[in-house]
Amino acid sequence: MNIIEIDQKYVAGTYKRFPLEIVSGKGSVVKDSAGKEYIDLGSGIAVTSFGIADDEWQKAVTEQIGKVQHMSNLYYTEPCAKLAQILCERTGMKKVFFSNSGAEANECAIKVARKYSAEKKGADCYTIVTLKNSFHGRTLTTLAATGQDHFHELFQPLTPGFVSVDAGDIGQLKKLAETTKIAGIMIECVQGEGGVIPLDMEYVKELSSFVKEQDIILIVDEVQTGNGRCGTLYAYQKLGLKPDVVSTAKGLAGGLPMGATMMSEKVENVLGFGDHGSTFGGNPVCAAAAISILNRIDDQLLKEVQEKSDYIFKALEGAKGIESVTGLGLMIGIKTEKPAGEVVAACMEKGVLCLTAKDKVRLLPALNIPMELLEKAVEIIKEAAA
DSSP states (O other), X not given: OOHHHHHHHHSOSOOOOOSXXXXXXXXXXXXXXXXXXXXXXXXXXXXXXXXXXXXXXXXXXXXXXXXXXXOOTTSOOHHHHHHHHHHHHHHOOOEEEEESSHHHHHHHHHHHHHHHHXXXXXXXXXXXXXXXXXXXXXXXXXXXHSBOGGGTTTSOSOOSOEEEEXXXXXXXXXXXXXXXXXXXXXXXXXXXXXXXXXXXXXXXXXXHHHHHHHTOEEEEEETTTTTTTTSSSSHHHHHTOOOSEEEEOGGGGBTXXXXXXXXXXXXXXXXXXXXXOOSSTTOHHHHHHHHHXXXXXXXXXXXXXXHHHHHHHHHHTTOTTEEEEEEETTEEEEEESSOHHHHHHHHXXXXXXXXXXXXXXXXXXXXXXXXXXXXXXXXXXXXXXX
């Protein structure tokens, strides 16, 4: 059997894979088993921040593997401590809990909000409000948080204590607060899986004021939007928000599984000894990888991310077959006249790998994708959409 046949026989059938086996790559170019090369505009769904087989990332990972690949959280390790320091110093947050994924980072954020509110307002203050069309993960609890009903259908009963309201409607949220004790509100600055839709700036300001007045914990889910993806280190910084808790993952460790939940001064001491834990959280190899990523997401790189974003918007808006372009930074959704799946398939045929989100073509290229590759890929997208 070839690799595709082995996979289909032995791997759970939860993915609708493209008939493509990727065997190698460098930077923003990957190669399949037949030797064909592709420009990668998906970066593993916003994971490989500096592309495939990045030299500096490889060096950090292999050096740490040669020292200690894992140590339990009963002991201190330098990469874990240094990574927490970098995250706090660059965000103004005070404490970090490390996990393995975005869903786990969001679970931790929910626990922080509920414990804070239970201790301050009583055990009946536990409801977490999220936005319709949101996506927060695939555990039973983060599915409950996800504001899309079709994700809920097969897995009832979900964890109770979650309510979704319409994004952009502050009145709906205020009305809910009259009858429900709200512990936390969890938002994405750009709804990624929901179609790459940025939140309205005026709504964000109203939401920020409301949570402050009501002493409601504001959680910003930066699993996909974070780590330079939207043109600032975290997207909430671009929107002028001051969250109590920030979750992130995906691009943080550049291809290794790592999640982080960052806590502000308000909630930095909510989790005490025994309240939470993770066997692999803060793994020294993953942490070393993340340090190599974050240390390179500087002002110059973020400026280039924004310049590349501006180029994509300018090149695609109004082009034949393209109805609209949405997103922030290098997190972009393209509404095409043709079905998104058809456009993605045509792009793949021409040597460009794109993604979808709802009814849109989604682009999540490496932050450092060379401009000449990006220009070539965008022309192919235009041809496929026309």
